[in-house]
Amino acid sequence: MIPLSWYLILAAALFSVGLFGVLARKNAIAILLGIELMLNAVNINLVAFWRYGSLASIAGQVFAIIVFAVAAAEVAVGLGLVISIYRRRNTVVADELDLMKW
Amino acid sequence: MTAIQILFILSAVVILGAAVMVVSTKNLVHAALYLVAALFGVAVLFALLDATFLTVVQVVVYIGAIAILFIFAIMLTRREMRDQGEQLNRGWGAAALIGLLTFGGLFMLLSSWRGFNGTAAALPSGFDGVVELGAALVSTDAFVLPFEVASVLLLAALIGAVYVAGTKK
Numbered sequence: 577m578i579p580l581s582w583y584l585i586l587a588a589a590l591f592s593v594g595l596f597g598v599l600a601r602k603n604a605i606a607i608l609l610g611i612e613l614m615l616n617a618v619n620i621n622l623v624a625f626w627r628y629g630s631l632a633s634i635a636g637q638v639f640a641i642i643v644f645a646v647a648a649a650e651v652a653v654g655l656g657l658v659i660s661i662y663r664r665r666n667t668v669v670a671d672e673l674d675l676m677k678w
Numbered sequence: 679m680t681a682i683q684i685l686f687i688l689s690a691v692v693i694l695g696a697a698v699m700v701v702s703t704k705n706l707v708h709a710a711l712y713l714v715a716a717l718f719g720v721a722v723l724f725a726l727l728d729a730t731f732l733t734v735v736q737v738v739v740y741i742g743a744i745a746i747l748f749i750f751a752i753m754l755t756r757r758e759m760r761d762q763g764e765q766l767n768r769g770w771g772a773a774a775l776i777g778l779l780t781f782g783g784l785f786m787l788l789s790s791w792r793g794f795n796g797t798a799a800a801l802p803s804g805f806d807g808v809v810e811l812g813a814a815l816v817s818t819d820a821f822v823l824p825f826e827v828a829s830v831l832l833l834a835a836l837i838g839a840v841y842v843a844g845t846k847k
Binding site for chain 1: 814
């Protein structure tokens with residue numbers, strides 16, 4: 577049987593890798609890829625806590641489903657924004673998007 | 679070491695290797711394909727955790743919809759995809775440090791928790807996670823309100839994405 581700690585350590589590592597991607601990548605789409613990794617790490621934790629905690633309360637799985645829905649919404653709006661910015665400014669490099677910087 | 683543990687270690691290696699490639703590879707199409715590999719590894723973990731419905735949703739929604747949406751967006755912004763220059767910004771050293779510190783902090787925090795090495799109870803006979811989940815999602819005592827709010831959120835995101843990305847005449 578797998579101890580809970582394995583899942584938690586894997587999720588922490590996956591979250592950290594995703595965080596690195598979000599902070600270090602130049603391309604806006606690559607930043608969104610990093611966010612997906614972080615959301616998946618959170619989902620692993622939620623489902624693991626459901627399985628190793630009380631099976632009767634299904635809240636862990638319901639939370640994971642809500643995370644799925646939010647991830648889908650975030651990707652749709654985020655990629656829509658990236659495509660719109662690419663059309664107007666011909667770039668998807670996050671450093672060059674400084675219209676709102678004073 | 680049981681077969682389940684070997685399966686877990688294999689999928690963990692696939693997930694972490696693919697995740698590192700997602701954040702480090704120069705070609706964005708490859709990054710999206712590595713993301714598919716990582717998402718598939720997470721689906722295997724869901725299956726190991728007896729969350730059957732989430733396994734299916736992970737494959738159908740994440741790999742089938744979200745990853746494909748990423749590949750579409752990468753192809754629509756193609757000029758950057760061929761960019762062979764540096765893909766990491768100047769602060770990547772600090773970003774790596776923050777990532778390592780996050781992992782260390784999470785590890786210390788979790789290992790000081792007394793439930794850290796907990797083991798799972800065996801599934802009770804006749805337990806069907808899909809039935810439980812479906813009942814909880816539509817039960818007024820449980821999660822019907824978050825469920826409906828999520829559907830409204832999806833509708834709003836759909837309209838917003840179409841509006842933002844659409845061309846204006």
